[in-house]
Structures are given as C-alpha cells and as structure tokens.
Amino acid sequence: MLFITNRQPQGAVSKKFKKNFKFxxxxxxxxxxxxxxxxxxxxxxxxxxxxxxxxKLSDDSAQQILFYIHGFSNMPEPNIFPRALQLQALFDRKERGLVKVVPLIWPCDNDPGIVKDYWDDxxxxxxxxxxxxxxxxxxxxWRDSVxxxxxxxxxxxxxxxxxxNRVFRETLSAWDHYDLASGIPLLFRNTFLVAADVVNESLEPGQKGRLICxxxxxxxxxxxSDDLALRSSKVSNLKNKVASRRLGHSGPEDMSKTLSNVYAIDCDDINxxxxxxxxxxxxxxxxxDNPGAVFEHIFSSIKTGRVQVDDKKYRHHILEE
Structure with a gap:
C-alpha cells in the first residue's frame, strides 16, 4: 500500500530515501x-x-484514486493502515480495479486522556x-511534466x-496562500467529509472550508447528531471557547450559503x-462484514460522478437500511 506522511521518521532526516522507514x-x-x-x-x-x-499511481490499473485522511488519536498501526485496507477490500469486492486507496498520515498524539489528546491533535x-x-x-x-x-x-x-477534515481544510488554505496565484483548481471529483470535526459554517463564504467546494x-x-465522539469534541472546544456545532453533527449550518455542489447526507438512522x-x-x-449504507453511497458517487439525493432542491438525503 502506498502512503504519504508528515510524521517524523526515526533518525535524522536526510536526502537519501530510507529503505526501512520507521515512524x-x-x-x-x-x-x-x-x-x-x-x-x-x-x-x-x-x-x-x-x-x-x-x-506507481499513474501506472496502477485502478481507474480512480481515493486519498484517505484519518481522524484524531489514530496511530499507523493498528488504526490507520488496517482501516485503509478495509476500505480497499470493500472497493475491490464491489469492483476490482476501480479504486486505489492511499492514506495520508498526519501526526496524532497518543497521550492518555481524550481532551488532552484532542487539543494536541x-x-x-x-x-x-x-x-x-x-x-x-x-x-x-509532476502533472505538468507528463x-x-x-x-x-x-x-x-x-x-x-x-x-x-481539519487537515484537508488547512492543506487547501496553505496551498492557496503560498503557491497559487489565481485560486484553487478543480482537482477532485468527489470529496467525502465524514463525521467532520470542523465548525458547521466551514463551507460558507469567507470560511477556509469554502476552498474544499x-x-x-x-x-x-x-x-x-448522535455521534458521541463529536460530543467529546464539542466539550473540548467549549473549554477552549469555541461554541459552534460541528459539521459532522448537524451538517452545514445553512445550505443556502453553500455552493450548489455541496450535499448533506443524514446518517442518524444507521451510524x-x-x-x-x-x-x-x-x-x-x-x-x-457487508458494505454499509454510507460506503454504498460513497461507492455510487465514485462510480457515477454524481451524488444520490432524494431532495434535489435542498441537496439533502437521509440514509437508511
């Protein structure tokens, strides 16, 4: 499995590639x-x-690439890689050769205590x-050199x-600020924001998350709304004087302020x-071990390039079994 990380390796960083890379x-x-x-x-x-x-990604037989960015307090083993392999196995069961999963690994903390861990992360x-x-x-x-x-x-x-989701938001913000002269290019076919631990206004005008759209x-x-991990997130953010609800709890605060390519998928009935x-x-x-309703919805979007919603006017969908 290919992966990209900004976790420090053991030993000094040098220009030579490490044959035995150790986190x-x-x-x-x-x-x-x-x-x-x-x-x-x-x-x-x-x-x-x-x-x-x-x-290797270009030569791979898979038609599409899925970059997977994990959540907080996750270690490479036994959390991130096994989950990425689960994802890969699910895609291969549905249609082998469609998707190549590539995890992006950022440095979480493994200190005891969820609130301390959370704020460090x-x-x-x-x-x-x-x-x-x-x-x-x-x-x-690389693309320009091909x-x-x-x-x-x-x-x-x-x-x-x-x-x-916070890592992804900050990545696009830094890329736009430091490297791009005329805005963010249309680079991604589908972006799936799952249980997003960012404020629920993040996709609105003037917010960094707008770049994702x-x-x-x-x-x-x-x-x-019953995501218990995000309730712990809210407690931690209140401690640090951030009162807004999380995007992964309520969906976008106001869909009318989001771009027309944003879709709200309610997972209350199955999460x-x-x-x-x-x-x-x-x-x-x-x-x-059967693909869940959320995975099936993600797979459909990747396969077709379109997001299935019941309410097309308000771009809203309720997932059920």
Missing part, C-alpha cells in the same frame, strides 16, 4: 517535509520518494496543512474522516449500527 511515534510534531512511502506489511515501510509514488492538524500543501505542489509539477501525448487520466477523490466537483457531508456505541466511524461495513 517516531513519540514525536507528534509535524515535519515540514512529506515522505512518500510504501507499506509491505505491518511495521514494514520503505520510502520511495514523490516521483516514484506518482509514477488540533494543533498538529493545523500545522500539517503546510506539509501536505507541498505534496499538492509535487503533484502539480507529455501531452500520455496524460494521466485517473480521477482523484478524497475521504476525510473526523479531524482529518471550489476544488471539488462534488462535496458530500455525512453527519449524525451506531456500524460503530456501536460511538457512531463515529460509520463509513465501512456492518457486523456481518
């Missing part, structure tokens, strides 16, 4: 560098560099934006879960079925 899990400070790597098994990672990673998520903006620049330079006679035509999608053909917001009792990581399978 420094005690260090949750985001690196200014990004490391493009390949996982060969649990704890077996090799740094290959951006050119090799992009070439918010800072790390914000600072990670600059690192991953560099990765986007690598991609743009001969016009042999372009890469793969579609790119993003699935951001929980605080991964500008960079994507479709933006699907999956939310559930705890797939993740009991927290109802937070509800985008995978059910207890019988």
């Amino acid at each position: 420094d899990l005690k260090n949750n400070a985001p690196s200014n560098s990004v490391f493009c790597c390949e996982r060969h098994g649990e704890g077996q990672y090799k740094e290959i560099g951006s050119q090799a990673l992009l070439s 918010q800072k790390s998520a914000d600072m990670s934006g600059v690192s991953f903006a560099r990765a986007l620049q690598f991609f743009m330079k 001969p016009e006679s042999d372009p890469c035509i793969k579609r790119i999608n993003v699935l951001a879960h929980s605080m991964g 500008q960079a994507s053909r479709n933006v699907s917001v999956y939310y559930a 705890t079925k797939y993740d009991w009792p927290k109802g937070h990581s509800y985008f995978l399978e059910d207890d019988n």
Whole structure:
C-alpha cells in the first residue's frame, strides 16, 4: 500500500530515501517535509520518494484514486493502515480495479486522556496543512511534466474522516496562500467529509472550508447528531471557547450559503449500527462484514460522478437500511 506522511521518521532526516522507514511515534510534531512511502506489511515501510509514488499511481490499473485522511488519536498501526485496507477490500469486492486507496498520515498524539489528546491533535492538524500543501505542489509539477501525448487520466477523490477534515481544510488554505496565484483548481471529483470535526459554517463564504467546494466537483457531508465522539469534541472546544456545532453533527449550518455542489447526507438512522456505541466511524461495513449504507453511497458517487439525493432542491438525503 502506498502512503504519504508528515510524521517524523526515526533518525535524522536526510536526502537519501530510507529503505526501512520507521515512524517516531513519540514525536507528534509535524515535519515540514512529506515522505512518500510504501507499506509491505505491518511495521514494514520503505520510502520511495514523490516521483516514484506518482509514477506507481499513474501506472496502477485502478481507474480512480481515493486519498484517505484519518481522524484524531489514530496511530499507523493498528488504526490507520488496517482501516485503509478495509476500505480497499470493500472497493475491490464491489469492483476490482476501480479504486486505489492511499492514506495520508498526519501526526496524532497518543497521550492518555481524550481532551488532552484532542487539543494536541488540533494543533498538529493545523500545522500539517503546510506539509501536505507541498505534496499538492509535487503533484502539480509532476502533472505538468507528463507529455501531452500520455496524460494521466485517473480521477482523484478524497475521504476525510473526523479531524482529518481539519487537515484537508488547512492543506487547501496553505496551498492557496503560498503557491497559487489565481485560486484553487478543480482537482477532485468527489470529496467525502465524514463525521467532520470542523465548525458547521466551514463551507460558507469567507470560511477556509469554502476552498474544499471550489476544488471539488462534488462535496458530500455525512453527519449524525448522535455521534458521541463529536460530543467529546464539542466539550473540548467549549473549554477552549469555541461554541459552534460541528459539521459532522448537524451538517452545514445553512445550505443556502453553500455552493450548489455541496450535499448533506443524514446518517442518524444507521451510524451506531456500524460503530456501536460511538457512531463515529460509520463509513465501512456492518457486523456481518457487508458494505454499509454510507460506503454504498460513497461507492455510487465514485462510480457515477454524481451524488444520490432524494431532495434535489435542498441537496439533502437521509440514509437508511
């Protein structure tokens, strides 16, 4: 499995690629560098560099790429890679060769205590934006260097879960601020904001999250009011004087202020079925290892390029079994 990370490796950072890349899990400070790597098994990672990673993605038989940005307090093993492999297996069961899953790994903390962990991870998520903006620049330079006679035509999608939405938002903000002269390009076919741990006005005018909408053909917001992990998030943010509801709890605050490519997907009826009792990581399978309703909805959007909603006027959909 290919992956990109701004977690610090063990040992000094050098210009030579590390044949045995090892995460420094005690260090949750985001690196200014990004490391493009390949996982060969649990704890077996090799740094290959951006050119090799992009070439491997271009040559891969999969038609589309899905970048998966994980949530807070997640470690590479046993959290992030197993979940990315679950996603890959679900896509392969539906249609082998359609999607290649590539995790983006940012440095969460593993201190005890959810509130301390949470606040440390918010800072790390914000600072990670600059690192991953560099990765986007690598991609743009690589794309421009590819001969016009042999372009890469793969579609790119993003699935951001929980605080991964904050990482994604800050990445586009840093990219727009430091590298782009005329706004964000339309780069992503589908962006899936699942249980998003950002304020629910994030996609409105004047907010950083607006760039997500500008960079994507479709933006699907999956939310559930009984998401217990986001209730803990709200407690932590109130402690730090942030009172707004979370996007993953209520969906967009006012759909009329969002762009027409934003869709609100209500997951209240099914989220705890797939993740009991927290109802937070509800985008995978059910207890019988069958693809869940949220995954099926995501798959449909990737397959067709269109988001299924019952209420097309208000761009709203209720997911049920």
